[in-house]
Amino acid sequence: MLDPLTIVVVEPDPERARLIVDALTDATDYRVHVIAERAALARQIVQRKPDLVLIDVADPSRDVIEELTLASGPLDRPVALFVDRSDEGLSTAAIEAGLSAYVVDGLTPARVKPVLDAAIARFRLMQRMRAELAETKRALEERKVIDRAKGLLMRARGIPEDEAYALLRRTAMDQGRRVADVAEALVTAAGLLG
Incomplete structure (x- = not known):
């Protein structure tokens, strides 16, 4: 039997974090760790050795996307970014930064697992292409x-x-x-x- 995936959820809002965790645990048997504080995010992520990182950002900017992307290690694991809104060019910046998925206004329980599955598939494809x-x-x-x-x-x-x-x-x-x-x-x- 395969070990369940370990997912790190970066979400400062406890209520939204609970919704994400519930959606993940309802969908499949994942080990989920929530990181509420973005300070030392890279260190926190490395300590948990996740298979995937899910980040929820209400109001992203290019700098926030870049900071979160660098901290989450998109070349080491799939990273999915959920945002409430997106300005022009942010999705391109997110993909160029190495994110596996950039989802606007899509953090609903029913969409979380399919988006993560797509992020994992895209990450594996990009890994093969890099190799x-x-x-x-x-x-x-x-x-x-x-x-x-x-x-x-x-x-x-x-x-x-x-x-x-x-x-x-x-x-x-x-x-x-x-x-x-x-x-x-x-x-x-x-x-x-x-």
């Missing part, structure tokens, strides 16, 4: 290093590109290393010698 982007960047950097190493071998030995790559590959196999690692060592050594 794929990082992997693509790493592969591109490795490709650049391999190309530089092939160029060095081609000039130093007067061999064509396919032979230079074959030499890198054979050296990597002989040493039990990756081609990119051998290429990196060659480029580094050439930089020291040249």
